[in-house]
Every structure is written in structure tokens, then in C-alpha cells.
Amino acid sequence: MSRPARCRIDLAALRHNLRLARRLAPGARLAAVVKANAYGHGAVRVARALAGEADAFAVACMEEALELRESGIERPIVLLEGVFSPDELALAEHAALTPVVHSRAQLEWFLAARPRRPLDCWLKLDSGMHRLGLTPREFIEAEARLRDCAHLGQLVAMSHLARADEPGEGEGEGATRRQIADFRAALAGCDLPASLPASLANSAAILAWPEAHADWVRPGLMLYGASPFAEPHPQAAKLRPVMTLESTLVAVRELAPGERVGYGGRFCCARPTRLGVVAIGYADGYPRHAPDGAPLLVEGRLAPLAGRVSMDMLTVDLTDLPEAGPGARVELWGAGLDVGRVAAASGTIAYQLYCAVSRVAVEVRDDSDDQ
């Protein structure tokens, strides 16, 4: 492919990040979250690279799970939203998947199923996020009914934190402490809490909340090397970016003060301006709402976005980089430019930038001797 827009994937960095999660939560098993095509990094490629290191994988739906099974992934796979209809339990059985049970309806489907072999289950408590999960009372009752269910395999108790990415900030910290305490209280209300493994921690909690690590951790974003925090964090600083999105300058022009650039003429030259055109746009996943001034890296040096992002191109002010000409390498985010900076400049989060990447050629690098 000759269009220069590229997404480079560094599998050694991926394994480095998983090992950081392991070091931070040494007693826990690890379910690598690879939903949404592994946050845009390629679910099959990521799962294969981690197959020897993760204890399980976690995805959002059946299609994502079956894609991994069809590509030869044999580890347990957790369906984070459970099944969407009772018939999906037969598929879950067939593919040896582990559904979450987060609602009373899902519980009834699970109990009524007649699988030929035991089905594992992750039972979800709503500990305060108020998205998915059973109330504490429902949870304790569900746990007892599952224990009596002849086809139950392994049972894990889980919940999800809403504000673990706000460590050391009064209100968010209090909310996380309450969620941890309410999760523990619900577990303690079950008959045999000691024999019920628990899972609570996403990336932010792995990095910042040791008291939430429990028996199974569920890292997503941190595997891909981005920090879940808005502020610098000493553990997150050890992550290595897995994805680098890049392209090249395909045209450069000189513009006079007062001339305008691109759709809507959003950028107006305040000085004699050297303007570069980069072959990448919102159809490739660069955010269209990025404002003038959003950071780009041209031959390793910062330069500001200038003008609206188009479908296939974007424009950069090169006035302070006179040596950058056509063919120069431009990094949108990755090894040289923190995706979090681009996300913050664009009023979004790294998660969304990663998931939007499409169309670009992918180049995978795997320095397997890397530790």
C-alpha cells in the first residue's frame, strides 16, 4: 500500500505493559480486556501476542469472543455484558465462554439453561456505578441460587468502578472507597465468601488502588500503553505506547497573513505561514473536532494543527519548522507524542481515539527478546 498513513503496533510494548499490571497486582489473575478490536489495536493480534501471559480475555459480545475462538485462542473468555438472549448461552457453552450475569433476566436464563457441561459465570454487583449489575440483595440471593445450580462451573464475583481514574481527588476518591466497601460488604453477605473469587480493578484501579486488586484484575487501556489519568502518575509513567499513528507531509505551501486554510476557513494566517498538508484525516480516525493548536509531531518536533481536519488530510503550521518538507514523517500520537495530550486537546479520551482508528495500513513489530 502506498498511502503513507500507518498504524504501527509494538507487541513488545504490549507485553511490557501486561507485565507492569502483573507486578502491581502480583497475587491476582489477569483478564486482558480486548473488546472493541482490542481498543483499535487488533483483537486477534493482541490476544495471540498475550496468549502465553494473560489468564483470560474479556470482550463485550459474542461476535468478539467467537472471533478469538476461531483464531485459536483457548484461554477463558469473559463476556463482559453477558448474553443478550437466552439462545446465546448455547453458543457460550459451545465456545466455552464465561458470561457475566448482571441482571435478574440473565440469572433466570442461566439457571434455566441445560448445558451438557458446566458453565462458568461472573456475577456482577452494582456497587455504585449504576450502569450494569444486581443490587446487593439481589446479588446475595443470586449467589445462593447459582451455588445450588447443577451446571455452575467456576463462579467469580465482580463489580466495576466509576471513578478509579480520580485518585487523590476528594470526591472521586470517596466514591471509589465506598464502591470497594460496598463490594466487600455484598461478598461478606454471601454464604461462603472465602470461596468466591472477586474482581473489581480496571486499569486505573490496578495503577492506583491496590486495595481493589482482589483475585482477578481486568486491565484494558493500560495494556495499550495509555494512562487512564488526566494528571501525571508515577506508575502510569512506566507504560509504553503500543500504537503509533503516523503519516507524511504530502504538500507544503507559503501563505500570506490574512489567508485562510481549509473547510470553513477556520485557520487564519496571522503571519507569513508555511503550511503543511498531512495525508491522514478523520476517516482514518484522527478526531475531526481537534482544534487549531492541537499537537502534531513533525520529524520529532511539535507543530500545531492549523485548520479543520478533512476526511483524508489535515493541515499543520510549519512556520517554525522551515526544514520540514514533503515526505517528512508526521506522528499523530504514539511513541513520541502521548495520545493523552492529543485527546485532552480535542476534548476526548485516549479510549475514543484508539477505537476510531481505521483504514490505515497496519505494521506490526514484535521484538520478542524484549523483557
Ligand SMILES: *Cc1c(COP(=O)(O)O)cnc(C)c1O
Ligand atoms: C472495559 C472494561 C474494563 C477495562 O477498563 P480500562 O479502563 O480500559 O482498564 C474492565 N472492566 C469492565 C467491566 C469493562 O467494561
